[in-house]
Amino acid sequence: xxxxxxxxxxxxxxxxxxxxxxxxxxxxxxxxxxxxxxxxxxxxxxxxxxxxxxxxxxxxxxxxxxxxxxxxxxxxxxxxxxxxxxxxxxxxxxxxxxxxxxxxxxxxxxxxxxxxxxxxxxxxxxxxxxxxxxxxxxxxxxxxxxxxxxxxxxxxxxxxxxxxxxxxxxxxxxxxxxxxxxxxxxxxxxxxxxxxxxxxxxxxxxxxxxxxxxxxxxxxxxxxxxxxxxxxxxxxxxxxxxxxxxxxxxxxxxxxxxxxxxxxxxxxxxxxxxxxxxxxxxxxxxxxxxxxxxxxxxxxxxxxxxxxxxxxxxxxxxxxxxxxxxxxxxxxxxxxxxxxxxxxxxxxxxxxxxxxxxxxxxxxxxxxxxxxxxxxxxxxxxxxxxxxxxxxxxxxxxxxxxxxxxxxxxxxxxxxxxxxx
Amino acid sequence: xxxxxxxxxxxxxxxxxxxxxxxxxxxxxxxxxxxxxxxxxxxxxxxxxxxxxxxxxxxxxxxxxxxxxxxxxxxxxxxxxxxxxxxxxxxxxxxxxxxxxxxxxxxxxxxxxxxxxxxxxxxxxxxxxxxxxxxxxxxxxxxxxxxxxxxxxxxxxxxxxxxxxxxxxxxxxxxxxxxxxxxxxxxxxxxxxxxxxxxxxxxxxxxxxxxxxxxxxxxxxxxxxxxxxxxxxxxxxxxxxxxxxxxxxxxxxxxxxxxxxxxxxxxxxxxxxxxxxxxxxxxxxxxxxxxxxxxxxxxxxxx
Numbered sequence: 001x002x003x004x005x006x007x008x009x010x011x012x013x014x015x016x017x018x019x020x021x022x023x024x025x026x027x028x029x030x031x032x033x034x035x036x037x038x039x040x041x042x043x044x045x046x047x048x049x050x051x052x053x054x055x056x057x058x059x060x061x062x063x064x065x066x067x068x069x070x071x072x073x074x075x076x077x078x079x080x081x082x083x084x085x086x087x088x089x090x091x092x093x094x095x096x097x098x099x100x101x102x103x104x105x106x107x108x109x110x111x112x113x114x115x116x117x118x119x120x121x122x123x124x125x126x127x128x129x130x131x132x133x134x135x136x137x138x139x140x141x142x143x144x145x146x147x148x149x150x151x152x153x154x155x156x157x158x159x160x161x162x163x164x165x166x167x168x169x170x171x172x173x174x175x176x177x178x179x180x181x182x183x184x185x186x187x188x189x190x191x192x193x194x195x196x197x198x199x200x201x202x203x204x205x206x207x208x209x210x211x212x213x214x215x216x217x218x219x220x221x222x223x224x225x226x227x228x229x230x231x232x233x234x235x236x237x238x239x240x241x242x243x244x245x246x247x248x249x250x251x252x253x254x255x256x257x258x259x260x261x262x263x264x265x266x267x268x269x270x271x272x273x274x275x276x277x278x279x280x281x282x283x284x285x286x287x288x289x290x291x292x293x294x295x296x297x298x299x300x301x302x303x304x305x306x307x308x309x310x311x312x313x314x315x316x317x318x319x320x321x322x323x324x325x326x327x328x329x330x331x332x333x334x335x336x337x338x339x340x341x342x343x344x345x346x347x348x349x350x351x352x353x354x355x356x357x358x359x360x361x362x363x364x365x366x367x368x369x370x371x372x373x374x375x376x377x378x379x380x381x382x383x384x385x386x387x388x389x390x391x392x393x394x395x396x397x398x399x400x401x402x403x404x405x406x407x408x409x410x411x412x413x414x415x416x417x418x419x420x421x
Numbered sequence: 422x423x424x425x426x427x428x429x430x431x432x433x434x435x436x437x438x439x440x441x442x443x444x445x446x447x448x449x450x451x452x453x454x455x456x457x458x459x460x461x462x463x464x465x466x467x468x469x470x471x472x473x474x475x476x477x478x479x480x481x482x483x484x485x486x487x488x489x490x491x492x493x494x495x496x497x498x499x500x501x502x503x504x505x506x507x508x509x510x511x512x513x514x515x516x517x518x519x520x521x522x523x524x525x526x527x528x529x530x531x532x533x534x535x536x537x538x539x540x541x542x543x544x545x546x547x548x549x550x551x552x553x554x555x556x557x558x559x560x561x562x563x564x565x566x567x568x569x570x571x572x573x574x575x576x577x578x579x580x581x582x583x584x585x586x587x588x589x590x591x592x593x594x595x596x597x598x599x600x601x602x603x604x605x606x607x608x609x610x611x612x613x614x615x616x617x618x619x620x621x622x623x624x625x626x627x628x629x630x631x632x633x634x635x636x637x638x639x640x641x642x643x644x645x646x647x648x649x650x651x652x653x654x655x656x657x658x659x660x661x662x663x664x665x666x667x668x669x670x671x672x673x674x675x676x677x678x679x680x681x682x683x684x685x686x687x688x689x690x691x692x693x694x695x696x697x698x699x700x701x702x703x704x705x706x707x708x709x710x711x712x713x714x715x716x717x718x719x720x721x722x723x724x
Binding site for chain 2: 113139191235420421
């Protein structure tokens with residue numbers, strides 16, 4: 001430090017000294033050289049100062065997602081005619097802390113990377129994800145293990161803060177409990193082709209789907225995608241999930257309209273088709289861009305159902321079979337920097353539901369077709385913050401047309417990792 | 422002696438060109454067009470080079486698209502800027518590609534910033550300061566003297582990954598350096614008239630160019646790096662420019678012309694769109710024509 005000051009002073013004195021032959025190119029050259037050396041010295045000094053003050057260059061990326069909202073609705077978001085599957089965050093009314101997420105991620109060593117995401121709500125912490133992933137296997141192979149959001153479908157891997165709307169689409173909400181979390185391993189292979197082609201296999205235990213020794217869940221998915229010129233890109237996928245449920249909790253409106261508690265044990269087979277298309281003029285998404293996203297889900301369930309309370313006060317157990325489906329399509333348009341508007345349409349098909357004969361008089365199938373229209377407008381002061389207004393006309397509960405208003409903020413602190421396409 | 426050296430070099434170059442089969446042995450994914458162009462200069466037909474971005478795209482805001490993942494999967498070498506410029510998408514490409522060769526720390530991942538001294542290192546790292554880069558300003562390729570340093574390192578790296586092509590890379594590298602050094606001398610002579618010319622910049626992506634040419638940056642259109650200017654802020658800036666007039670306002674081809682044209686019209690200066698990188702104008706087809714075109718546009722506006 002002292003040395004630097006001395007050199008600086010010496011150089012300053014040297015440069016300030018009036019020289020007789022100032023126009024001499026040799027002197028100009030020397031002066032430029034000195035100036036450059038001085039600059040280099042200063043930069044080195046700055047760098048040294050910065051390095052010594054940094055606590056550690058190996059800090060994991062820690063980020064905190066602050067998300068809260070005001071939600072005005074008549075109903076509680078109940079979806080008529082579908083047995084809920086697992087974990088659902090619910091939809092509290094009024095002001096609420098939607099979801100506070102704490103994420104940590106870092107390379108573990110040159111061979112793997114770790115990541116965890118904790119959803120924090122009053123009095124509890126939920127481990128949404130906690131996994132390790134290989135980075136050094138090569139040949140396009142990546143293995144992930146631990147708890148992770150299954151790679152099926154498109155929006156299954158998105159955390160709520162990455163959604164384009166304030167809530168999850170109805171099909172996922174009704175049939176996957178928002179999203180399907182897997183405890184197990186995932187193997188992905190990216191083909192060495194000019195076009196994007198990825199295959200994935202998963203084996204595990206569906207989280208929230210019960211306690212058992214045997215593997216509860218298998219999934220397989222294939223995705224393709226590419227660019228079309230400089231302005232368009234797309235991805236399409238097809239997934240299949242076979243999940244075994246062990247006393248999966250749910251509820252069903254009995255024949256008197258009261259809510260009965262249910263426990264489903266059996267197999268659920270899902271098929272999901274997804275398509276995403278994005279447009280930005282010449283690939284520059286800053287001013288304007290458009291995203292279209294659609295998914296179709298089909299669920300086939302076969303097993304036994306235990307029903308308690310309400311019309312099943314005595315407790316009823318019998319067979320249960322259902323073939324149901326749902327889809328959504330949405331478009332989100334950024335019409336000027338920072339501002340986006342979007343529309344989403346959701347629709348479910350109750351399909352065919354067969355209750356065993358013992359349920360006669362207590363539970364029966366519904367022919368209702370849940371539907372929802374959502375309009376949203378959001379404003380992002382920066383890439384780390386977003387404010388959103390959403391209006392929805394929700395007809396997911398039979399006999400109720402619920403006009404909902406949601407105001408939401410999503411802010412992220414820290415070096416938040418990039419989102420997938 | 423010098424003549425001998427030149428003769429030897431050109432002989433070597435000719436030999437290397439003749440000995441090289443016309444098929445690419447390396448797959449190179451460059452993060453930005455300037456690195457694709459530089460790799461092209463050094464590797465020639467030994468590499469099949471694709472750029473993840475074009476001059477019309479803001480390198481800060483790119484998505485890890487499926488097409489980019491497919492390219493990252495097959496790449497033997499990824500050539501990027503580093504210094505957090507590509508932080509929003511490159512780590513995802515590396516992680517999801519299943520390609521062990523291009524991970525950070527591997528020879529297949531080349532970071533140009535590692536051999537260049539960066540300027541404008543922030544002393545305080547706070548997002549309230551806007552979109553700042555902890556390592557310093559990453560837009561250093563617009564000082565062509567930095568390109569010489571990167572070219573040295575890149576030629577070495579190419580030879581490390583593809584030892585069979587070492588002679589080829591060394592010869593092409595030497596040829597490139599000779600041409601670039603000559604061009605730098607020429608550009609610096611041409612730019613004498615630009616020394617001290619007061620300019621306004623849209624974003625801090627011109628800092629190296631203005632420092633090299635001796636342009637005097639009197640204001641930024643962005644109140645903070647990466648934050649778009651509001652009309653109110655531009656109004657304030659207009660007041661400031663009255664006291665300290667500028668001759669022109671510079672923006673990159675990928676930036677919206679609105680703000681710079683708005684202020685140029687009111688202040689009575691020229692709004693100049695520069696190619697910024699290779700492909701940013703019809704003329705900027707390689708690294709040499711990039712600087713030729715940039716200087717021509719600057720000189721035209723300074724007249």
